[in-house]
Amino acid sequence: MTAAQSGAPTSSLERDARRTNEAHAGEVRPGDIAIGVIIGRTSEFFDFFVYAIASVVVFPKLIFPYVDALTGTLYSFAIFALAFVARPFGTVIFTAIDRTYGRGMKLTIALFLLGTSTVAIAFIPSYESIGVASAYFLGALRIGQGLALGGSWDGLASLLALNAPQKRRGYYAMIPQLGAPLGLMVASALFAYIIAHLSAEDFLGWGWRYPFFVAFAINVVALFARLRIVVTPEYTKLFETRELQPQPILETLRQERRNIVIGAFAPLASFALFHMVTVFPLSWVFLYTQEGPARFLVIESIGAAFGVAAIIASGWLADRVGRRTLLAVTAAAIAAFSGFAPQLLAAGELGELVFMISGFLLLGLSFGQASGAVASNFQMNYRYTSSAITSDLAWLFGAGFAPWVALQLSSSFGLGFSGAYLLSGAVGTLVALFINRQMVQDR
Secondary structure (H helix, E strand, O other): OOHHHHOOOOOHHHHHHHHHHHHHOOOOOHHHHHHHHHHHHHHHHHHHHHHHHHHHHOHHHHOOOOOOHHHHHHHHHHHHHHHHHHHHHHHHHHHHHHHHHOHHHHHHHHHHHHHHHHHHHOOOOOHHHHOOHHHHHHHHHHHHHHHHHHHOOOOHHHHHHHHOOHHHHHHHHHHHHHHHHHHHHHHHHHHHHHHHHOOHHHHHHOHHHHHHHHHHHHHHHHHHHHHHHHOOHHHHHHHHHOOOOOOOHHHHHHHHHHHHHHHHHOOHHHHHHHHHOOHHHHHHHHHHOOOOHHHHHHHHHHHHHHHHHHHHHHHHHHHHHOHHHHHHHHHHHHHHHOOOHHHHHOOHHHHHHHHHHHHHHHHHHHHOOOOOOOHHHOOHHHHHHHHHHHHHHHHHHHHHOHHHHHHHHHHHHOOHHHHHHHHHHHHHHHHHHHHHHHHHHHO
16 A cells, blocks of 8 residues: 555645644635645745746846847746656656655755755856856756656645535636736836846845845745645645545556647736746846836746736636637637737837736636636546646646747837747647637537
């Protein structure tokens, strides 16, 4: 009998989490699951945005000073994409750990790998110290982050969806998505504060490293918060009764390949817009305007606050018009936005503010319901693993190379081509939703 089957604790952290939760044993409430989901996703996205911001304002100068600023940023974005390439491999590795040693052990290893890879970036020497080896170290640690993100899937989002009240499925579906704007708000505000209060020399010398230390501390807190939920007997039983157990990857792909492919492409509009209002505009403003990064990071934090409100609103709307209908409508709206978004970004300070706020409002409405848009199509016993694979592929296709592609197109052919890239994501979402609708009707 494996640890996963016996329910035995697999680490001292799990034992501590079980003891902490003994006083709260009893009925499983969706609200308790929601808290664990928000904490976990916020910590992951904080890591994500700390690295993304450093990719624009730090690494081109620290790791790639031997090329011009644009080329250095493109190199930095190429390394940024490595995590998304590695993420599906992380799911394969950690699914095997999950099946053998249990969900708690998998989560512990994954989040410690994520935290260690993140904090180790803070110790990378510059190109001036060790030459091109600094880029290799950065790439290796970025791969470590990606592998860890593949293993950090805890199934709580699926558990939350299955235990949500029937008439509030849309509301509970948006809860995991809150982690993205919350993580961005904290990361942007932290970097903005450091940049504003340090000289350029001090920031590049040591100040940029501080957010990576903070990320490690947040990961430790998030790990214990999630373990407190997933290893308790009542939650373990609920995972089992809901058949939310890991299945072999190849078997899952054979059984659910069509639904996985559709699920990976359904949120393309959301994920394309995700980077168009976060990483890409920061790089464009930093490279092609005279504005300092601190001011634009503050604008991003303001936009993210609007994104939080829009995500919450998406839950209310989805419960009234349906999640897929909302996704289709917002995809069409994103397609329309792509026609004038580049002009806004190039229209000075006011245009940037309008671009960010309107972009985040659209992002919130679409991204709020993008996770698991076709998850109900999965057979129940494959839902846990299928959802993890779908998430990995959606981020890979929709977001992994988005900053690199958008910056390359815009710098080579003009800012308007970033709108064309955004339009392609909206078209991908509409096509995937249409195919999904046809599949449902044919059953």
